[in-house]
Amino acid sequence: TKISFAQILFLLGIFSLKSSPKITNVARLGQVSQSSKYGNAKPENAIDGNRASNFNQGSCACTNNNLNPWWRLDLLKTYKINTVTITNRQDCCPERINGAEIRIGNSLNDNGNANPRCAVISSIAAGASQTFACNGMEGRYINIVIPGRTEYLTLCEVESYMWESLPVNLFPCHLFSDVL
Numbered sequence: 712t713k714i715s716f717a718q719i720l721f722l723l724g725i726f727s728l729k730s731s732p733k734i735t736n737v738a739r740l741g742q743v744s745q746s747s748k749y750g751n752a753k754p755e756n757a758i759d760g761n762r763a764s765n766f767n768q769g770s771c772a773c774t775n776n777n778l779n780p781w782w783r784l785d786l787l788k789t790y791k792i793n794t795v796t797i798t799n800r801q802d803c804c805p806e807r808i809n810g811a812e813i814r815i816g817n818s819l820n821d822n823g824n825a826n827p828r829c830a831v832i833s834s835i836a837a838g839a840s841q842t843f844a845c846n847g848m849e850g851r852y853i854n855i856v857i858p859g860r861t862e863y864l865t866l867c868e869v870e871s872y873m874w875e876s877l878p879v880n881l882f883p884c885h886l887f888s889d890v891l
C-alpha cells in the first residue's frame with residue numbers, strides 16, 4: 712500500500728513530538744535594556760535567537776566600558792527560571808565576562824541588580840555557551856551585571872529555558888497542525 716504525503720507528515724509529527732523535549736526559551740518573549748550601548752551592539756542582540764559569537768556578526772549585545780555594567784531582560788510576567796544559558800564572545804577578550812552575576816527577581820531596585828543571585832560566572836571560554844541552574848527561582852527580571860568593576864559587558868546570546876506545562880487538550884491540535 713502506498714503511504715500518502717499527509718500520512719508521512721503525520722508520522723513525522725508524532726516522531727518530532729516524541730523526540731523534542733517540551734522546553735521553551737522564554738528569553739525571546741521579553742524586552743531588554745542595558746546600562747549603555749557600545750556602537751550598534753543593542754541589547755536585543757542577546758535575544759535574537761542567534762549564538763553567533765564573532766562580534767562583527769552583529770549578534771552580540773555590548774555596553775560601553777562602565778562601572779557596574781548591566782543587561783536586563785524583562786519577561787513581562789513572573790516565571791520560574793530553570794536555567795540561564797549565556798554565550799560569550801569568541802573573537803576577543805572572553806575574560807571580560809568573569810565575575811558577572813545572574814540576578815533574578817521582581818524588583819527594579821538598582822535597575823534589577825539587587826534581586827537574588829542565581830550564579831556568579833567564574834569564566835566562559837571564548838565563543839562557548841554555558842548553562843547555569845537557577846532551580847526555579849521566580850522572577851520577571853533576569854539581570855546580568857558585572858559588579859564593582861569598570862568593564863564592557865558583552866553577551867552574544869542569553870537563553871532562559873523552562874519546562875512548558877501545556878494543557879493536555881492542546882495536544883491533538885498540535886498534531887493536527889503538523890498534518891496540515
Ligand SMILES: [Ca+2]
Nearest residue numbers: 756761770867
Ligand atoms: Ca545573539
